[in-house]
Amino acid sequence: MATLKDIAKEAGVSIVTVSNVINGNHKKVSDETIARIQKIIHDYHYVPNATARSLASKQSGIIGVLVPNVGEDENFLQSPYNAEVLGVLEKIIRQSGYYLMVRCLSDYQQALPLLHSWNVDGAVFIGANTSDVERLNQQLSIPAVFLDTYTSEQVCGVCADDFRGGYIGTRYLINQGHTHICFLAPGAGKEGVIYERFRGYRQAMEECGLQSSMEKREVASTTYESGLAAGRQLAFEQGTTACVTTADILAIGLMEGLRLSGRRVPEDFSIVGFDDLPECRYTTPQLTTINQHVAEKAEKAAGKLLDMLRHQDVAIQNERIDVDLVERQSVQRMD
Amino acid sequence: MATLKDIAKEAGVSIVTVSNVINGNHKKVSDETIARIQKIIHDYHYVPNATARSLASKQSGIIGVLVPNVGEDENFLQSPYNAEVLGVLEKIIRQSGYYLMVRCLSDYQQALPLLHSWNVDGAVFIGANTSDVERLNQQLSIPAVFLDTYTSEQVCGVCADDFRGGYIGTRYLINQGHTHICFLAPGAGKEGVIYERFRGYRQAMEECGLQSSMEKREVASTTYESGLAAGRQLAFEQGTTACVTTADILAIGLMEGLRLSGRRVPEDFSIVGFDDLPECRYTTPQLTTINQHVAEKAEKAAGKLLDMLRHQDVAIQNERIDVDLVERQSVQRMD
DNA sequence: CTGAAAGCGCTTACAG
DNA sequence: CTGAAAGCGCTTACAG
Numbered sequence: 001m002a003t004l005k006d007i008a009k010e011a012g013v014s015i016v017t018v019s020n021v022i023n024g025n026h027k028k029v030s031d032e033t034i035a036r037i038q039k040i041i042h043d044y045h046y047v048p049n050a051t052a053r054s055l056a057s058k059q060s061g062i063i064g065v066l067v068p069n070v071g072e073d074e075n076f077l078q079s080p081y082n083a084e085v086l087g088v089l090e091k092i093i094r095q096s097g098y099y100l101m102v103r104c105l106s107d108y109q110q111a112l113p114l115l116h117s118w119n120v121d122g123a124v125f126i127g128a129n130t131s132d133v134e135r136l137n138q139q140l141s142i143p144a145v146f147l148d149t150y151t152s153e154q155v156c157g158v159c160a161d162d163f164r165g166g167y168i169g170t171r172y173l174i175n176q177g178h179t180h181i182c183f184l185a186p187g188a189g190k191e192g193v194i195y196e197r198f199r200g201y202r203q204a205m206e207e208c209g210l211q212s213s214m215e216k217r218e219v220a221s222t223t224y225e226s227g228l229a230a231g232r233q234l235a236f237e238q239g240t241t242a243c244v245t246t247a248d249i250l251a252i253g254l255m256e257g258l259r260l261s262g263r264r265v266p267e268d269f270s271i272v273g274f275d276d277l278p279e280c281r282y283t284t285p286q287l288t289t290i291n292q293h294v295a296e297k298a299e300k301a302a303g304k305l306l307d308m309l310r311h312q313d314v315a316i317q318n319e320r321i322d323v324d325l326v327e328r329q330s331v332q333r334m335d
Numbered sequence: 336m337a338t339l340k341d342i343a344k345e346a347g348v349s350i351v352t353v354s355n356v357i358n359g360n361h362k363k364v365s366d367e368t369i370a371r372i373q374k375i376i377h378d379y380h381y382v383p384n385a386t387a388r389s390l391a392s393k394q395s396g397i398i399g400v401l402v403p404n405v406g407e408d409e410n411f412l413q414s415p416y417n418a419e420v421l422g423v424l425e426k427i428i429r430q431s432g433y434y435l436m437v438r439c440l441s442d443y444q445q446a447l448p449l450l451h452s453w454n455v456d457g458a459v460f461i462g463a464n465t466s467d468v469e470r471l472n473q474q475l476s477i478p479a480v481f482l483d484t485y486t487s488e489q490v491c492g493v494c495a496d497d498f499r500g501g502y503i504g505t506r507y508l509i510n511q512g513h514t515h516i517c518f519l520a521p522g523a524g525k526e527g528v529i530y531e532r533f534r535g536y537r538q539a540m541e542e543c544g545l546q547s548s549m550e551k552r553e554v555a556s557t558t559y560e561s562g563l564a565a566g567r568q569l570a571f572e573q574g575t576t577a578c579v580t581t582a583d584i585l586a587i588g589l590m591e592g593l594r595l596s597g598r599r600v601p602e603d604f605s606i607v608g609f610d611d612l613p614e615c616r617y618t619t620p621q622l623t624t625i626n627q628h629v630a631e632k633a634e635k636a637a638g639k640l641l642d643m644l645r646h647q648d649v650a651i652q653n654e655r656i657d658v659d660l661v662e663r664q665s666v667q668r669m670d
Numbered sequence: 671c672t673g674a675a676a677g678c679g680c681t682t683a684c685a686g
Numbered sequence: 687c688t689g690a691a692a693g694c695g696c697t698t699a700c701a702g
Contacts, residue, residue, distance in 0.1 A: 001451055003679060014689045019681065030687060050452040051389035052679035055694050060386065077422025087412030094439060102425060102435050116336055117385040224613060252617050278559060282587050284619035338695055349673045354697065365671060387695035390678045
């Protein structure tokens, strides 16, 4: 492979001049020199060595997409939500000329060594914990955007309006005449995306005087299998006629679990999903859900990061994206 | 951030010795020196600079996952198949201590500059064209594994037995009494995964004397939307009672397109998918499909690459993974 | 077992 | 407009 030196020798100039041409510092080089060097670069199929460039410039052109809270033995793309987010990020990162390094973290502390080691220019964190962000944020010396994180820290982030999502999903069921509505979610603490949705659910129930029939049911993970297991259980419990879930994939599993146990959706049981992934349309009945505009969220996050990398002014705030209910077929009016 | 120099100074040794400790060249350093240096490294939270290391050693620890034939404006994870493959690769790469760089390519020529620029240690190509591989393979100076590629080149690869997949899917429909069976696929040439499946379909039809009712129908892309459009068309055509498809996602769209046009699956029309993704179980009826053991394929590919990187002997051949039919509910017996 | 020297391929001031 | 010098933080022979 050719190096700067080879090109410089061939052109009869110093490597500094070639470097300037490559980096677009065209004011520093005469037009004819530029043209001559560019031709040689082209003829030699010269490609700058990114590792050398990074070492010298402290910039790598790499954007890191980090996914915390993923077990060592876990496949993070099992989650169609993660797949949707990553797909959008990849596209934008590629279009903007950056390189993409993807890494799941079982421990958030793994983030900093990775980022430093590679001189990563900017990072997107998907679903970091509140407490982790607080520690991370101080030590982070590069632009970073947090997707789906609630924190009091001054960070740049993008969230859906999760509280409202939980709220309108629940209100919708109540408006359809349901009174015994449960909330199905992975066990989570007193903060974060899941808790916000739960708060929305609780508020809707309380507003309508239904707090006595309120119930939070926990699943092991946000997966089809967990939803299925929950459905098998719920099928044999009297009273509850509807469920608000925190993920479409959970809702889809739930639907199947109920069906396998002889309960019909929506005739016997109504379900509201969360996300509005393409999968919502694969089921019969199609899933009524909360659209959290996943692609838009990811685009916003990538856009903010790119703006920061271009040194444009970016408001350091956790932006909230509107959510809305998508009526399909998994909810039935109770009379 | 601390550097080797800082650690060396603190330990009162040269940077060479620290370097040897970090790289596990423990024969070259006394035990007490090792212990002392390791403590200092730990206390300083020292992390080696990966760009410097790459530059000096010509190894980066990066594995590139390259996805050719993706349009500039395309999101490659829209395809649940790609998501499944990438998810498995990510997990294995992470577990083996490598870094993952992901890149979609609109032109296969973009691969080499990327790989060279970053001193990428090894690459996995997902679905490269036969013709591209021929040119790529000669210029490739690092270990690479090709997933889903048919080529006469001496490459290391993993494929499903696509011919057999097309064959057994078709035979199954024939055994169920269908005679007018079409083949639904994205337009592809005279080679590659899609063509192999078509050959399998054709062979099954011919063996049973059904070539006159054989028909290949092309869709624009391997997406739900393309399947849906095909379903709307097929619904109004007499005669055809079953369809072999080249992807589950296509089959799922097809099913919906037929239903929207008033045709019931499987009562009026039978469908066989391909892949056996989790999505197969989301639909009603659940999709009968060809299981091509996607996770196993991806694991094999990653395993081969890792073996090559560890300089173990790896057979340079295109390994074929068995496929099998998964009977669910989207096919009905014709009497 | 330890280290001095050279070098990986670039960029960044700085001087002219 | 052009280039000499220093340096980025490592590794790799090689010598002792």
